[in-house]
Amino acid sequence: MTCHDRVNLGGWVLRLGGVFVAAVLCLLPWTGTASAHGSVVDPASRNYGCWLRWGGDFQNPAMAQEDPMCWQAWQADPNAMWNWNGLYRNGSGGNFPAVVPDGQLCSGGRAESGRYNSLDTVGAWKTTDVTDDFTVKLYDQASHGADYFKVYVSRQGFDPATEALTWGDLQLVAETGGYAPSQNYEIPVSTSGLSGRHVVYTIWQASHMDQTYFLCSDVNFT
Incomplete structure (x- = not known):
């Protein structure tokens, strides 16, 4: 349910x-x-962040001015936030660009019949401040485990506030092996030469079946 x-x-x-x-x-x-699934909770994925900030007050019109990207997401489909842990696709076979086209990376290729389409909307999403070395923290409610994680950061010069995210905009900064089933995972990330607004893109390949999560987090390198 x-x-x-x-x-x-x-x-x-x-x-x-x-x-x-x-x-x-x-x-x-x-x-x-x-x-019973999961998401990146730090730096918060787009829909998890919107749920965290506004889940108890999602009809507050002040959101339109204070957090406009979350406002448009709540207006488009509140279930993208209530189901912040359900942004995944089954059966990708590891060929992610084939099932997640450019411009649709944050919705997992319009996963779940388009429930998460608003997450692809270009604009100034709220960011989490990070340094060159930071940790991606993921909550796995169902303890699926992971075959691997891949963490990307958008290239320097890409502006997520004005441009749609494509595969060509991403640079791989961390790739892991398997993780035993648990509810909390941490992936250390090291970068250099990045500043300002970026997208952290996390791919989580769950180990219980061919189920892949595609998760956008907005950050500001300080």
Whole structure:
């Protein structure tokens, strides 16, 4: 059962209790595989960051001015945030550019019937400050494990606030071996010569099946 389903099931409660209940419903533990996946939590992936900042206040019109990229994402499909841990594709066979075209990297090639399309929207997404050496932290709710992680950073000179992300804009900065099933993984990353706004692009190849996560995080190299 997804968070969307939970919100629908709790609709009568929402009418009585207000939108805060929607956030509570999505924090409750549920059985079933639909909600049990994961994402990069630091530096926060785009939809995880939007959920973290606005999940309890997602209808606040102030978001349009304070966090406009999250605002457009919530307006396009709130389930992209409620299901922040479900941005994956099955059966990619390792040929990622074939299933995730240029300009669609942050949505995993319009995964889940387009649920995450808003994450491809070009603009000034909120950033996390990082230094040359930083750590990507990923939360794996279902303890899938990993065959490997690949972490890319957009090239110097690429401007994610004005340009759509393509494979040619990425440089590989970390590649790992396998990780045993757990709920928390850390991938050390070393870079040099980068400054300003960049996209960190993390590919997580889960080990329980051919299931691949494609995760965009916005950073500012200080």
